[in-house]
Amino acid sequence: MNLILLSGGSGKRLWPLSNDVRSKQFIKFFDDGKGNRESMVQRMYHAIERVDSDANVTIATSKSQISELRNQLGDNIQISLEPCRRDTFPAIALAVCYLHDVEHISEEDSVVVCPVDPYVEDDYFEALKKLYELSQEGKANLTLLGMEPTYPSSKYGYIIPKGKDNISKVSMFKEKPSEEVAKTYIDQGALWNGGIFAFKIGYLLRKAHELIDFKDYQDLFSKYETLEKISFDYAVAEKEDSIQVMRFKGTWVDLGSWNTLTDALGEGSNIGNTLLSEDCKHDHIVNELDIPILCVGVSDVIVAASPEGVLVTNREGSSHIKDYVEKLNTPVMFAEKSWGEYKVIDVTAESITRKIALSKGHHMSYHLHKRRKEVWNIIAGEGSVIIDGVKKHVKAGDVINIDIGKKHTIIAESEHLQIIEVQIGKNIDVGDKVKYDLSKEALEASL
């Protein structure tokens, strides 16, 4: 099976754990059964490997997620890089061109497209395989997976099938209706639209060329920024007459808010340094801070904490946090990078202190700052710093002064290289960074 996983953008609906640079699919919420935590994207990727070890998986995403995807899934994943965000139709068109032009997959072969962030079980991937096979049979141009609704939700789009069979033709799509209208749809056998489609590669290429003027993958990639933002549903599905849908009754939860996420996690699945009194009932605590969270005598609350803030809410309130989080307007206080991760641990008017961890063999970009000096206090591990081309071995206890205007980087030569970085200057901001190429020879010499 060819599978395109759409890894969507960042959002604040799971603040303080998701932020402008960390999308919800990268938060390690789930128990992998071996005592480790895994993220939505890891959970989905590992399930695909388990259910269909031959699956040809391509992740469609933007540049900002590549480091985290590689950190979490390994360096060998196939990625269709989106130069910027342009909604699902351009993203799917680009990924399909990538499959055809770069991976040389035949126009006659089918592909299944699905988002990376619902909470699902193995039966979901069995259904995707079936969807792929149905598409291969060629009885319809589009084959969808429709979710059996559990309640008349106004949050989802609905697929109205022509019959109530397990597989049937689609009569129409309905955008998010009111709850009363949703009820009448459900009585007619309607299904939730989860954004899961299968089609032949040739079909989608023809649609793409109809709607976009481009030659091939490279050409589409280069003009991607000029494309109109448009969803696959709107551009393709709603205009197509030959569509079939397969019903899906298994677990499928849209993890869009703390409300649905805590349902998926289940009772007692508190994460991080937490302590609850015996009389706490139905609480969910997710703590990414180093300090403990203690709950005494409180029930039905959700508490989430990260270096960006602390959220205390309940099931109902958790669906409405977005507006408040926007009011807070907190700066980004932690991020995963291709070379490791950092978190901000102190901020004053003219200084920022960060704790930085680098992965063995990795280095941050070679860069300089025009308005701040930096001090690297190495607190664990060892590595090499390069400052204005001069390399020096460093280890825990060493202190490196980097004056304004000095090009610098550090390369981790052990696991767990950790640094307390103190930035000092006026108007410190992330924009004050000039990147340089670290010559290949210099890097090889130092590794």
Next chain:
Amino acid sequence: MNLILLSGGSGKRLWPLSNDVRSKQFIKFFDDGKGNRESMVQRMYHAIERVDSDANVTIATSKSQISELRNQLGDNIQISLEPCRRDTFPAIALAVCYLHDVEHISEEDSVVVCPVDPYVEDDYFEALKKLYELSQEGKANLTLLGMEPTYPSSKYGYIIPKGKDNISKVSMFKEKPSEEVAKTYIDQGALWNGGIFAFKIGYLLRKAHELIDFKDYQDLFSKYETLEKISFDYAVAEKEDSIQVMRFKGTWVDLGSWNTLTDALGEGSNIGNTLLSEDCKHDHIVNELDIPILCVGVSDVIVAASPEGVLVTNREGSSHIKDYVEKLNTPVMFAEKSWGEYKVIDVTAESITRKIALSKGHHMSYHLHKRRKEVWNIIAGEGSVIIDGVKKHVKAGDVINIDIGKKHTIIAESEHLQIIEVQIGKNIDVGDKVKYDLSKEALEASL
């Protein structure tokens, strides 16, 4: 009026804001009416100054509180220093000897003793003045202030007066009774014992010499550690026949738990970086972290956060946090010192990072460590460091390496001298510190 304020020990009932080194009376909970926050001890001290500007106030406390008392009340306060904690009778005896032998106050003069931590209004201090005058009249050996009970509490001791007059003789004391028994006491006109006593200095000196073998203040001070722990109630009040009590109907709240504290603070008195949705009702948020606390849709919760942890509880739960806090067994993560304050911002196996702020003109002790090096990253202000006797001027952006075994201190020469201190070594602990005298000349030279 002579007034002895008993400033009691540390406790965890207001964790995470109180801890092993910060007693609840030093937490800045209260609005001083001028846009600043003040602590229980500041609130009480300023009220005394307002009601009786001639009051001769002596604070009875142990060494661990002196820095905070001076930071919060100024350097001119009178302190009766307790070499260690020995309950209220030895503490009062020592303070009274201090008044008599050091401040040369007559045996015929009276003194009022009261704890520093109840929440009271100005009428309380008017009552203390009246108590002092009643004691001066000499109609009883002990004059107590009894609080009109508002409910049959099992948390307080009760004073049973002979009559229901505003001032009457005391028939007996009853230790914390059950609620049913408390009800019968209240029906008889009983009052809560708030630990507020007035007596003539000569009376207490005689009692002290009856129970303790000592010559004078210096002698009592030197043998303080050998004294039995015993409360004033048990040692004196319960054995005394000549006691009168004055009824007090005004505000008097024992701020022993989050429950009573939040009552005293009142609705909407959230402290620190907080944001609540409009539908949050009766919440109390006290945030001493730099990051925001966001509450959405939750009512009747108490949230408190400090560098030591985050507490989420409700009115009922908040009375029972102590056992859980003890289970957490968190290290001390922040403290006020005579020279300023610090907080721990990162901990790893072989490093601790602290943010330190020094007050202008102050310096930390001159000391060395045998198992760790330290790096001082100056992030704001200026001062002088002395390392092994060599003085050097430093300012924001400077980095000072202090190797193992090097004596060191820093003197603040501006407001807001701030340091990110990185400690690196194996088995870092507060015990690894050897203090030295910083010679007077060296200090004067550097100031």
